[in-house]
Amino acid sequence: MKSLEIHTVESSRVSQTDFDNLEFGRVFSDHMFEMEYRDGEWQNPKIIPYGPISFTPALNVFHYGQAVFEGMKAYFVDEETIHLFRPRDHHNRLNFSCRRICIPETGYDQFIQALETLLRLDARWVPEKKGRSLYVRPVIFASEEYLAAKASRFYRFYIITSPVGAYYSEGFNPVSLTTSGKYVRAVRGGTGEVKTAGNYAASFLPAQKAQEEGFTQVLWLDAVEGRYVEEVGTMNIFFKIDDKLVTPKLSGSVLNGITRRSVIELANHEGIPIEERRISIDEVMEAGREDRLEEVFGSGTAAVISPVDRIHHEGEVIDIGQGTIGPIAKKMFDTITGIQYGELDDPFGWTHPVKVKSPEESLS
Ligand SMILES: Cc1ncc(COP(=O)(O)O)c(C=O)c1O
Incomplete structure (x- = not known):
């Protein structure tokens, strides 16, 4: 050295x-x-x-x-x-x-x-x-x-x-997401799983469009089929469906978030069932329609945990948690920040x- x-x-x-x-x-x-x-x-x-x-x-x-x-x-x-x-x-x-x-x-x-x-x-x-x-x-x-x-x-x-x-002007209040239609963030074999400057430049236009439409960030879908959820602009994403936490598995085009890893480790430690798997936007929207989508939250260094209260996809909007912060998002936020601040x-x-x-x- x-x-x-x-x-x-x-x-x-x-x-x-x-x-x-x-x-x-x-x-x-x-x-x-x-x-x-x-x-x-x-x-x-x-x-x-x-x-x-x-x-x-x-x-x-x-x-x-x-x-x-x-x-x-x-x-x-x-x-x-x-x-x-x-x-x-x-x-x-x-x-x-x-x-x-x-x-x-x-x-x-x-x-x-x-x-x-x-x-x-x-x-x-x-x-x-x-x-x-x-x-x-x-x-x-x-x-x-x-x-x-x-x-x-x-x-x-x-x-x-x-x-x-706070990263978002919303603070620890819910943010809203929209899928982006024609734009993609990353494709397997490309650079989506690494933190390189160009990934972000390419996401500015779709992010601007999402904001013009009244959403905080883009919910990225996979670039090949346009079906599977990947992540958000600067966060990984978690869904609580039927009492289980689900997060998209690392496909090669998703950033391997350190906060994501912390949430998974904490869920395992607390005995909260968690799956890393492919999850399609159709499954998310259907669970939302049927009131089985109990919580959605993002994870990332900047905001730590960010609850999501609304998702838009192809003209349909689902509202999650009636504007309140879900108990798992809160538990994750309180525990991770509690550890970070030495409390x-x-x-x-x-x-x-x-x-x-x-x-x-x-x-x-
Ligand atoms: C594209 C993207 N996904 C996810 C994350 C979350 O990763 P981490 O929890 O390591 O901050 C970030 C932020 O670094 C990011 O830029």
Whole structure:
């Protein structure tokens, strides 16, 4: 592991930050991690002040989209402890994405050292109030100035962090979904199961159309038959039908969500019957019509658990749970967030505690 150089800011911006009005992903903490790949190895790991980086328009990521990223969170536990949620799983998925997009993998030791150092330096950026957290965004992109549609020889790895409140303006209130008709998100063999930039760019138009029609997000169906439910824009999806939780199995075009995995592990632990299988939109709509669709909720780092109260598909709308939050969604939300904020025991080993100095000490 290369040794980490640290350059700190002269004065922190934290006291100028309005923690009561945080828009998701708009404000960034004082420091960021930077590392470069050249001559066949990752090198020069550094913590530097957050700020602009300079490149020419010939940078190949701008043209060919060779970029992968992660989204994870850090939670305030007490003045001396911050919890990172499942960093090893996020790092494994980052490397999984790297392999698919031809980006050299990074080592976990370097990753966790960078995260711990960033969190210690920017501990005061981790919001204290429950419901808020520090969003952590690792991103790796091709940094060769070369207009050739092939894998770059150079890469940059950054980790930036951003204090956040609720992801949806609805908060922990229900969101609505619509299937998208002509557009698809991903096809097996493509890149749907990895976190790469292009997947998201391709979903903006259908997401805009869904919002114009009054829905929060798109419920994606499989690209081959247009029948099987896959996931939502930035969430995996769960249905409670006839007392069983069902979530689409990982088909190769669905992102292997860390929150999804947490919900499945928790359901198994609590003895809640759960199936990972193909589930068609027809089955969902029929269960909705027959009042057997008791709950629907999404899972993702940003919103943790997001109840769904309405699904639209081909002109038909089903309403779920009469505007209330279902007991399983609530249980999942309360337990996962309870573990994240250190209020509940963590029998699963999901949290990675980072010991920080008290705020007074970290100022000095
Ligand atoms: C397409 C997509 N699906 C699902 C998820 C949920 O994954 P996770 O629970 O790891 O945040 C995300 C967010 O990362 C996503 O971007």
